[in-house]
Amino acid sequence: MNLIEYADDEMLAIDLANALAGELRATLNHEDRALFVVPGGSSPGPVFDDLCEADLDWSRVDVMLSDERWVPEVHVRSNTRMIRERLLVGRAAKANYLPLYARAEAPEAVLAELESYIIPRLPIAVLLLGMGEDMHTASLFPGADNLEVALGRRAPVLVPMRAPGAPEPRVTLSARVLNDAMSKHLILMGSSKRAALDRAQSLPVHEAPVRAVLDDMNVHYCK
Secondary structure (H helix, E strand, O other), X not given: OEEEEOOOHHHHHHHHHHHXXXXXXXXHOOOOOEEEXXXXXXXXXXXXXXXXXXXXXXXXXXXXXXXXXXXXXXXXXXHHHHHHHHOOOHHHHHOXXXXXXXXXXXXXXXXXXXXXXXXXXXXXXXXXXXXXXXXXXXXXXXXXXOHHHHHOOOOOOXXXXXXXXXXXXXXXXXXXXHHOOXXXXXXXXXXXXXXXXXXXXXXXXXXXXXXXXXXXXXXXXXX
16 A cells, blocks of 8 residues: 655645546557546545546546446436536546446346446556545445455455445445556545544454555545
8 A cells, every 4th residue: 555645635636636647548558448437425526627627538438436326317416426527527528437327226137237338348447446434445335235245356346235324225346346456546535534544454354345455555645
């Protein structure tokens, strides 16, 4: 794990956006396409605001979420909604978006369909993740019903997840797929999350799922 500290969130957003753009550009120099996986939540919004105007061939970039709540895109809790408003605009509007939601009552009914769009684009070229104070990342939540499956060495690409206290089911990329990324970044803001990350490193992975993806991770932190 490589910890990079910033003086403030504005500097973090600018530098991280530049790093992500550079890695995507480098991938496109030797690959036809690049898969870029991003988190939901509020923390990456300023990064996306800077990144969306990066000068690269966005038409050859596939963008997808690391995880999604099982709600329609127009729902206020949809991560896709934020991605379309903050990242897939400006120059980045030319990127191809791979959804993690399809119209069905439960994710299990359409997982195979969703995976069929993702598998041809793997491995992930550039990965950006967030982390909660409970030490979850993507939808790898402590106590979630399918956490053991999602952490397994032979995990499927996508795992449906129902977590304690979560109002709706979720779909997440498994730890195996996340770890196969060519480049990995974690955005971390606030002293409480920094303390949680420090604590995670001495806990079992089922108690601190973020541990499953920390090898070779670039952690971008500001208070």
